[in-house]
Amino acid sequence: MGVAGGIAAYKAVEVVRGLTESGHDVTVVPTAAALRFVGSATWEALSGKAVHHTVWDQTHLVAHVRLGQQADLVVVVPATADLLARATHGVAGDLLMNILLTARCPILLAPAMHTEMWVHAATQRNVSDLRGRGVVVLEPAAGRLTGTDSGAGRLPEPRQILEAIGDLLRRSPSNDLAGRSIVVSAGGTREPLDPVRFIGNNSSGRQGVELARTAVSRGASVTLVAANLDVDPPAGVTLVRVSTAAELHAAMVARSNAADVLVMAAAVADFRPDTRAGSKIKKESGEATLRIDLVQTVDVLADLVRTRVGARPIIVGFAAETATNGDELLSVARGKLARKGCDLLIVNDVGRAEVFGAVDNEVLVLGSDGSMTELSRRSKAAVADGVWDAVARLFAGRLAVDE
Numbered sequence: 001m002g003v004a005g006g007i008a009a010y011k012a013v014e015v016v017r018g019l020t021e022s023g024h025d026v027t028v029v030p031t032a033a034a035l036r037f038v039g040s041a042t043w044e045a046l047s048g049k050a051v052h053h054t055v056w057d058q059t060h061l062v063a064h065v066r067l068g069q070q071a072d073l074v075v076v077v078p079a080t081a082d083l084l085a086r087a088t089h090g091v092a093g094d095l096l097m098n099i100l101l102t103a104r105c106p107i108l109l110a111p112a113m114h115t116e117m118w119v120h121a122a123t124q125r126n127v128s129d130l131r132g133r134g135v136v137v138l139e140p141a142a143g144r145l146t147g148t149d150s151g152a153g154r155l156p157e158p159r160q161i162l163e164a165i166g167d168l169l170r171r172s173p174s175n176d177l178a179g180r181s182i183v184v185s186a187g188g189t190r191e192p193l194d195p196v197r198f199i200g201n202n203s204s205g206r207q208g209v210e211l212a213r214t215a216v217s218r219g220a221s222v223t224l225v226a227a228n229l230d231v232d233p234p235a236g237v238t239l240v241r242v243s244t245a246a247e248l249h250a251a252m253v254a255r256s257n258a259a260d261v262l263v264m265a266a267a268v269a270d271f272r273p274d275t276r277a278g279s280k281i282k283k284e285s286g287e288a289t290l291r292i293d294l295v296q297t298v299d300v301l302a303d304l305v306r307t308r309v310g311a312r313p314i315i316v317g318f319a320a321e322t323a324t325n326g327d328e329l330l331s332v333a334r335g336k337l338a339r340k341g342c343d344l345l346i347v348n349d350v351g352r353a354e355v356f357g358a359v360d361n362e363v364l365v366l367g368s369d370g371s372m373t374e375l376s377r378r379s380k381a382a383v384a385d386g387v388w389d390a391v392a393r394l395f396a397g398r399l400a401v402d403e
């Protein structure tokens with residue numbers, strides 16, 4: 001576990017503690033700057049190991065190569081703007097940066113910095129490059145920063161970092177979707193009323209984008225059918241931009257035959273205006289109301305299920321539900337799974353918790369075989385991994401049947 005020089009280094013103490021208490025063998029490698037925030041004595045006491053930060057200590061052990069090569073996971077908490085920049089460019093000035101270059105295992109970076117530094121084009125570019133190379137860069141949390149200001153840039157909570165670490169360590173092998181062709185729809189459709197207005201929805205596209213990104217990092221070849229995303233699409237996907245339900249439908253159908261997995265994470269309009277006015281709708285004097293006739297759109301998910309031949313591709317749907325309790329949620333969701341006929345249904349309780357635009361999510365994964373997996377509150381990236389784990393289990397089951 002690397003620690004870079006930021007005030008959030010004190011929170012890394014809790015992460016090391018959580019890891020050692022759950023039986024992991026942790027070597028802490030702070031940068032020189034990190035040691036100005038939390039000293040070696042703390043790291044040594046918690047990890048039970050000597051702490052080094054330069055490549056010039058214990059040179060006979062060639063630690064700068066060995067540590068990276070032997071680790072199961074390299075985590076950096078906090079990852080400062082400076083560390084992200086150096087990691088992006090492969091700068092290897094100290095022991096931690098050497099480890100990042102020699103590591104062949106998954107790498108997880110938990111950023112913490114001031115909002116201005118996080119949103120700066122240089123940092124965003126670095127993050128996107130790192131993610132494109134398969135490095136897991138957690139989204140920082142929003143909230144109170146050092147001093148009196150607040151905004152995006154807070155270190156994710158140690159609990160969330162520990163969960164993400166658990167997910168990465170559980171993911172085995174990490175290339176389990178290699179050779180699979182996956183199409184993910186994400187975002188929210190917009191149905192035009194006139195040249196300037198549309199009927200849309202609150203979907204940010206974050207969960208679908210995380211699904212696409214994690215599928216890339218697990219080796220799949222991924223097409224992202226993106227409808228009006230609030231977030232940047234990940235690197236490493238084939239991007240198809242759409243806007244309306246009809247465009248999304250056409251894009252999915254065109255790719256369904258060649259796909260191994262189709263995921264309908266997009267929030268697709270159920271209705272669209274019957275007509276699109278050719279010019280801007282004007283307020284007529286004296287008219288207090290405007291009537292708009294809506295017509296149903298195609299149910300893309302149901303159509304993909306209806307037109308598939310045999311059991312390929314695997315089809316995954318999402319369900320946004322409001323229920324008063326867990327039993328009601330489950331029965332409504334089971335009904336929807338049966339109606340849609342897909343293989344997996346990822347169920348969001350949108351009444352209970354904040355989902356739209358949030359970084360975290362909490363879902364049930366229901367299988368048409370009667371299976372149910374609960375993914376408790378975690379990052380949308382970790383939820384995405386849980387979904388791919390379920391897909392990987394379906395592939396494994398089919399393989400077993402084929403044999």
Ligand code: CTP
Nearest residue numbers: 264266268269270298299300301317318319320
């Ligand atoms: N979906 C779709 N086409 C639509 C509407 C929804 O493909 N026209 C997909 C969504 O992408 C999602 C799933 O259907 O994977 C369920 O979406 P949801 O809004 O929960 O359900 P609806 O089918 O719209 O049913 P209802 O709103 O009546 O609950």
